[in-house]
Amino acid sequence: xxxxxxxxxxxxxxxxxxxxxxxxxxxxxxxxxxxxxxxxxxxxxxxxxxxxxxxxxxxxxxxxxxxxxxxxxxxxxxxxxxxxxxxxxxxxxxxxxxxxxxxxxxxxxxxxxxxxxxxxxx
Numbered sequence: 001x002x003x004x005x006x007x008x009x010x011x012x013x014x015x016x017x018x019x020x021x022x023x024x025x026x027x028x029x030x031x032x033x034x035x036x037x038x039x040x041x042x043x044x045x046x047x048x049x050x051x052x053x054x055x056x057x058x059x060x061x062x063x064x065x066x067x068x069x070x071x072x073x074x075x076x077x078x079x080x081x082x083x084x085x086x087x088x089x090x091x092x093x094x095x096x097x098x099x100x101x102x103x104x105x106x107x108x109x110x111x112x113x114x115x116x117x118x119x120x121x122x
Contacts, residue, residue, distance in 0.1 A: 003027075010054070052102065077101035081100060
């Protein structure tokens with residue numbers, strides 16, 4: 001079971017709903033402040049961080065950048081880039097723990113994230 005910290009500026013409730021919809025019972029998610037979400041991932045109390053904002057980076061990942069480190073954070077969808085399982089799989093393999101995306105791509109970003117984790121087979 002994966003425990004996901006949900007932060008960011010937009011769509012927090014929807015992100016949790018998408019994790020439930022696509023996660024087939026393999027995810028628990030908790031809506032938190034960005035500070036709490038990043039700290040829980042940093043301290044291994046949560047497996048991953050997901051957040052949405054208008055750009056997919058700033059408001060979604062600012063606190064994660066500061067607390068977890070830029071090398072552990074990635075934008076997986078923005079105005080120009082659609083989320084993909086392949087990209088998320090590569091990011092997971094490189095150790096990324098915090099994922100940001102634009103609010104209008106939240107459902108597809110969560111779906112790509114869930115499917116990429118399934119490919120890893122945890």
